Amino acid sequence: MTRDEIRDIILEIIEDIDEDAEFDDLDADQPLRDQLDLDSMDFLDIVMELRKRYKLQIPEEDYPELATLTSCVNYLEPKLQDV
């Protein structure tokens, strides 16, 4: 999976959580939480969806890696390279 594809997957999952989410002004290097009004339960939704889709088990200590869109892609790229 390419970086762009991973990015699209993350945005698709967020859109599934909140269909009103606006991505136009999203800064990929700033925390998703502040820009999209996401809370800890939403992040758990993202983790669960990645588990369901790709059988990815993301340990709790790695959750900070999901803070920004760029860090998400960086973290997931090696894990999804064969998908």
Add this chain to the structure above:
Amino acid sequence: MSDVSLPDAQRIVITGVGLTAPGGSNSLAAFREQVLAGRSGISTIDLRYMDTYPAGICDFPETKYRKKRENKRGTRAGCIGVYCAGEALADAGVDFSEYERSRTGVYMGLTEHGTVETENEVYNISQFDYNVDYWTHHHNPRTVLNNPAGEITMKFGITGPHYAVGAACAAGNAALIQGTQMLRLGEIDFALCGGLSECVGSFGIFASFRAQGALAEHENPIKASRPLDQDRNGIVISEGGCVFTLERLDKALARGAKIYGEVAGYAMNSDARDFVLPYGPRQAECIQLALGRAGLTPQDISIINTHATGTKQGDVEECQALAEIFADCPAVRSNNTKSIIGHAMGAAGVLELAANLSSFEDSFVHPTINLDNPDPACALPGLVAGKAEKVEQVETILNNSFGMVGINSVVIIKRFMAA
């Protein structure tokens, strides 16, 4: 204890109504039109693992008070509750400039809660070989019993107490009673009280009634709910909700609130006998207790809303109790709202009260429908059937609501008259 002589600060009045009922009625006015016309709100549902069965489904503007995202995170009961509470607040004209949010109580009657969410989650992990790693983190906040009431407080920023009143199908009445008591105790100044049902989302609730031989079947769904009829064959399960705003009379008058009616009296008791079978003699005691507390006699009751659900024995038990108490009451009228909207479980008591509430203003008694072959064992004094009946004036409504494991509730609402 008679409420007649109570000071205004102890007299509790209904000042707002928000509801959603099967058949597309999403306001008191629309609901009144539906029940006066005797228009069934029953359709069908095709649930996981079950065949198609008659059911009462609500169709209301789910995103009027909350975003789709919030509805997705919460529960169906919470979604119904937020809509009904929002409508009740708007109807009452309360925006919390009149009352403190910290002095507002939210009491929601539930027959059960968490069944739908648990069934859905078990189905979800069945898709992943029952690996509980796939069990949702939303499960606990969705299934705690205070969930629907709590979702209402989160939406409207209400910081007073909130909790569920669990009383099987007597729960709506029980919540109304709870709010009345808390206002009288001075624990709160304003109450949102009601009942909610998301039961149509649970195959287990349908299957359990079916296993008990108590799930209504009919090829034509609008004919399926037929309490008091010889051909009744069980309960039609419905979802729905109704929330009332309750206030003390002195404050309601001071702010010029519209007053729908006054809580005249109430009672609850227990059969202490059987898990499912109702017991008429104890229901009769409950009715007498409520009448006594209201300082009323059976002759003072204008309308009886019967609880009858369409089960063989349940209907007979209640009708025997009523026939005995109201034997010498030629002016009393009785009806059955479940024949129109099915059994809305935790919402039944309050929705059925709401169905009758406008009779104080329009002097009509809405009909019982589907009474094609009245059961002689269910003969009731003044039963209104087929079409609405105009009466001279409605002074009081006696609202029966009974539930499994032997819980009985009776609420009497009277026309508001200034002292």
